[in-house]
Each structure stands twice: as structure tokens, then as C-alpha cells.
Amino acid sequence: MAVDHAADDPDGPGGPAGSDVSDARAGLAPDERALLEAFDRLRPQGTVRWNFDDAVRRLTEPPDEPGRSSPWTGLPADLWERGRSTKASERVLGDVVKVVSQDLTEYTDRAIEESRGLIDRSVDELRRATLDAVRFLSARVDRLEAAADPFGIEAGELELPLVDASAWSGPVAAWAAARGDLPAVIGELGTPGLVTAVSAAGVAVDAVDPRGEVVWAKVSSLPAGADVGSADVTVTMAEVVDHLRGLATDSRGSVVLSGCVDRAGLAAKVELVDEATRVVAAGGAVVLLVSDQAAWDAGLDPVVRDLLPGRPLHPEAWRLVLTHRGVPGSEWHQAPSGTVHAVVAEVGR
Amino acid sequence: MSGIHLFVPMLHRRDAVGEHTRALRDGLVADGIECRIYIEMPDPDTVDETYPYRDYESDARPGDVLVYQMATRSDMAAWLAARPEPVVVNYHSITPAAYFVPWNNWIARHQVAAAQDLAVLAPTAALGIGVSEFDAEELRHAGCPDVAVVPVANVRLPPPPPDPEALAALERQPGGPNWLSVGRLAPNKGHEDTIAALFVARTSSTPDARLTIVGSPTEPAYARALHRFVAELGLTGAVTFVSRLTDAELSARYAAADVLVMLSAHEGFGVPLLEAMSHGVPVVAYAAGAVADIVDGAGVLLDDRGPRRVAAEVEALLGDEDRRTALVEAGRARPAALGLDRAASDLVAALRGVAERSGRPPVTMSAAPAPGAPLRP
DSSP states (O other), rough: OOBBTSOTTTTTTTTTTOOOHHHHTSSHHHHHHHHHHHHTTTTTTTTTGGGGGHHHHHHHOOSSOOOOOHHHHHHTTTSOOOOTHHHHHHHHHHHHHHHHHHHHHHHHHHHHHHHHHHHHHHHHHHHHHHHHHHHHHHHHHHHHHHHOOOOOOOOOGGOOOOOOOOGGGGHHHHHOOOOOSSSSEEEEOOOHHHHHHHHTOOEEEEESSHHHHHHHHHHHHHHHHHHSSSSEEEEEEEEEEHHTSSSSOEEEEEEEEHHHHSSSSSSHHHHHHHHHHHHEEEEEEEEEEEEEEHHHHHSSSSSHHHHHSOOOOOOHHHHHHHHHOOOOOOOEEEOOOSOOOOOOOOOOO | BEEEEESOOOOOSHHHHHHHHHHHHHHHHTBBBOOOOSSSSOTTTTTEEEGGGGHHHHHHOOOOOOEEESSOHHHHHHHHHOOOOEEEEEEEEOOGGGGTTOOHHHHHHHHHHHHHHHHHGGGGGGGEEEESSSHHHHHHTTTTTEEEEOOSSOOSSSSSOOHHHHHHHHHHHOOEEEEEEESOOOGOOHEEEEEEHHHHHHHTOOTTTEEEEHHHHHHHSHHHHHHHHHTTOTTTTTTEEEEOOOOHHHHHHHOOOOOOEEEEEESSSHHHHHHHHTTTTEEEEOOOOOOHHHHHSSSSESSSSOHHHHHHHHHHHHHHHHHHHHHHHHHHHHHHHHGGGGHHHHHHHHHHHHHHHTOOOOOSSOOOTTTTTOEEE
8 A cells, every 4th residue: 555655744743843844846837836835824823822923913904994095185265366367367277287287197196106105115125124033033032931931840840749729718718709799710720629629619729730630630629519510619730820821801709829820930920920810800819829939849859949930939929029020919818738828919990 | 450551752632643442432332342541741622531541551451452552752662661451552653763853852862762662661562553555564674573554443434524614705805726735834734845746736727726735834943934835935825724623514625625745755645636536626745655556546656756847747637627526436446445434443453353362352342332431430
């Protein structure tokens, strides 16, 4: 049986980008290539998370609004005083105007043609320059990303102990109930207790965790009454910040964060706070369940601890971060038992 | 009691690998062999049918055979490679990373890791089973010492009858001919080439031609680009994207179609080709991967995907009644010729052979549950 590897990527699965599009289109007519290149321009430039495809479109496409200039409406009627020689003057003027207008029309047509060519060339150059700039920026961003996080370790790849926030189940349920008319986001899932406590308080739960096994354990352990996948409890496998980015502003009653707030780097911590405060409606709470620094240092495998991009902030540092990001008046609740503190901020608008 | 257990990263419904895995599970259970499906990540739709793969460490019995349904990367691969039981790799093709590089770096890296998984697993596998000769060749290339070809077990023969309401609604639509393309909205599927060919067909010969693309948006950036491409070409009313169809609704789409156009750049098997053939729909396809073997003269095979060429071939096929009838007749014979009707029993026999060679064949249960019955109460 013939195997048509030639039509496929010659480098096999996972190989380099050997299936060059331009090679595949070598035999096509110019209009066919132009048609398919229109699709190529819709590809993201750089990494997909930066949505460079949208950025490029915004930069290179003309705006939809019509041109601002108005058409010329002619000379005003009272430009010249009218006297006895008006008729003769009008006749002479009419002949002159006729000749001049013919010249003007011819000149204007040529000028418009020249201008169009000039504009087309300028727009082409501008578009090329813009695309080059975006590609350059994209490469720079990729290099900066690689420099900031050379390993690109995802949470799901690490053997991290689950955060034991069970002591906070009751208080978290009460904080979530303040805006119980909207769902509460719980990310990450940690040890059992938070999801069931908040759900039992009558608040819909939107739970999220990047680790498949944790999601599995949570789905398996929920009580029979909890309807997974319905409006009552949804459990999603995703990075918490990615999940928050996809939520509408003011769409959640509270956001309860644990785990991710400990291990993320400072910039990622700030982004988590920004996203959490954005999605929480006025009167709702952002609850950060943060590990005690000493317990974290003592309890974590040293290899994992060293390779993680961040470590827990002190609760007072979290309060400063929250204030700096526009959420003043947060409170630090010391751990009643265990090694997890709670920092709670009410979101005002 | 030993058994033959299936491992798959996630078990989805309405997914080629997921439905194949469920069909194989049903075949094994019907044959009296204990079989569980172990997964890495749960899907709420199938959570009652599956077990976390780490649970197998306490479930393991002497004489077990483990079957890995491989199409993507998973932590299970390295874990399976380290297991003492015989491991069978049931290979469904790994889409090369190159197709995803312009669209999604994460998936591209994922596909590279999948190829690394294959390189780890293949040399130690007791048996590699490719769903096509194309996939079998990749298994051999990866170092698998013993390779067989058994097609997928989830193509329904005969096809389910079309949903009458859906079919009536489709038949009420004016215009045509109706082009159909079935496949996930993923970059290797080449849907942009089909759209470009439709554009050429509408502007040159058949201004009322329509295209329906059936497939879930696996890669969102690619799916968004397809929608924008359709809008920019002025094809908004002529191209329809649908997904999550029931079997009967999908049958209605086939029944209303005049031609299936499949321009995938990488295809490990090509279930839609056989679905179209069994529905009597003629096929125009790009000869990539396993497609040439699957079609084997029962459809129009293309060696390039240029829009003008594709449009011309579709037009020529639809305008030649005799040729179309001949291809449809030849297509109806392809599923049986490929052994799709006995795929599940062939797979079970192949796996039994591995168990017997391992010295401890699986113990047959005295009362086998009915196929499809959930294994977990």
C-alpha cells in the first residue's frame, strides 16, 4: 500500500516547520496565491495570547468611518459686487471660467491620479513598516518571555502540595454570600471543603484548577446534590488567570484565590489581583488564601521551591499590593489553625 | 481476574478517538474480557465510564494487557512505558507541530512532546496498531518492533438514518450545489483551501454553490480566522459552520450534500471520507496521509489544493452523471473492503493474541455485561 509521506510534513510528527506554505503554492497562479495570502494575513503574529492578529488588523486596516472632508460647494454668491457691467463681466468671466475650469479639471484629474499613486505607495510602505515593526515586537516579546520564565513551567507539571484551606470554609462561605446573587469563583480547588461550603451557602460556584487530577478528585468528591456542569457548580480545568480573563466585568460575586497566588511571580500576582477585582461586582469580595512564608519554605520540596517563579507574599505585602491596585481597606485574618492566612478586600466601584 | 484495559488522555463523546475507545471497550466486554477505561483528565460527559489512571496501580492484576490510545501528548505515556505489563499502542496519528506553529505555540509544543512520547513508548510496545498503513509506517519509523493495521472501530455501518426535520429544512434552502466538509477546525484540516475553492467556483461557474463545514473549533484562533476569511470574501451567506451535531443530524448533512470536499494536509485515517461514501456522497479529496489508501479509486484524488483546480474538479464531477454514479457505487464498497465492519472483532483478536503471547491470557468473565453498559455503578 502506497504511503504518501511526500504530501505531508517530511520531518514527521513534531518536526520543524518543513511544510512551507510557499512551496505548496509554488504552482499556483498569482491570483490564487493572493487569495490564499488573504487568509495568511489572519494568522496571529507571534504568540496567540498576544492576539497579534487583532492588533495587526487594527493597525493596517482603514477605519470604517467615512472621510471627514466635505465636497466643495462653489463660490459664495456675494463674492463680487454686482453693477452695470455685471452681464458683460459675467459673459467674459463665464468664458474665462470655462477655459480655466477645463484646465483645472484636467489638472485636478492628473493631480488626483498622482495622489492616488502616492497614497498607495505610502500606504504600502506604511503597512510593510507596520508589519515589520509588529514582527520585531513579537520577537522581542517572545525573547522577553523566555528570559522572564526560561523553563515555562506550568502548575500542572509540578508536584505541589494542595493548599489546606479547610479552616477557612465557613468564613469564605460567609464572604461569598455577601453577593450570593452572583457566582463565586474558586481557584484553585485545594483540599476539599471550599467548594462544598460555598455551594451549601446557596451560592453558585465557578471552580477552576489547572491540574487534571485535582479536577478529577473534586468532581468525584462532590455530594450527589451538586450538579456538576450546571449553574450550581461548574469545575473547569484551566490556569486561574486565563479563566478570569475570559469572564465579563462585574459578573461574579466573589473570587477566592489560593495556590496560584503563592507560586506566581510578582507580575503574575498583580495580574491575578487585577483580573479578580475586575470581575467582582460592587459589594463583592476578593479573598486571597495565602500560605505562611515559613511553613511554605519548610514544607516544599527544595527543587520545586527553587524552580517556581514566585513564593508567598506576607499578608501585609498583599494588603499593600491590593491598595496599590485600587482596592484599599483590605483586612488580614490570621490563620485560626493551619498555615494559611486570609486577606479579604471588598470591591467598591 | 486479569483483563485488557484501555488508557486514553481524555474520553470525549462525538470524538473519533473517544468513540473508537468506547467501541473497543464494548467489543472486549461483549467478548467476556474485563476492560476498564483509564484517563488522565475527566470529561463530565463520560466521568461515569472512566477511572483516573493512577488508580490502575492498585487495580493491576497479573496477566493484564494495557492499550494506549495515542493521538496527543500525555503524562500517561511515560507512566505506561515504565509499567511491567505488556503495552499496546493503538496509534491514531499525531498531527505534526508545524501546522500549529503559526496559530498556537502551546499546542505546537504539545505536539512536539507527543512525538517524544511516541519515541519513548514505541520501542517497548508489545504491539503497535495503526488505524491505517500511513499510521503503521509512523509506528515502524518510531521503532515499534511489531506493527499491525486495524481500522477505527467507530464508523457506524450502515449509517444512521438522517434526522427528517433537519433534512427537510436543508432541502428547503434555495441554490446549490451543496459542498460539504467535515473535520475539526484545526489548521491541518485545510478548510481555508475549501473556502477559497468555493469562492473561485462561485465567481466562475456556479454562483449559487454553498459550503457547510461541520466541525468543532478545536483551535479558536484558526476558527476565528476562517470566519473572517469567509466575511472578507463576501461568502457569509454561502458558508455555514456547524458543530456538535447528533449522528442523525450529521446524516442529514450528508444526505443533503452533493459532494464532500476534504483538503486536509495531514490525515491519519479520514472517517468523513467513509461516512460520505456510505451515504452515497461523491468525494473530492487531497491525497495527504492515509487519504489515498482510504479512497483507493472511489473518489477524486487531488495532488494539489489550488482553489482553481479544486473548483474545476468539483464542477467536472457534478456535471458528469455517469462518473459520479460510478464513484458513488465504488465508494459504497470501500467500508467493507477496508474491514470496518469487523474492526472491533479484529482489534479484540489482536489484543487477545498479545495476552496469549504474554503467557497469561485474560480470564473470561462468566456473565458479560451488555455492550455499552456503564462499568461503574
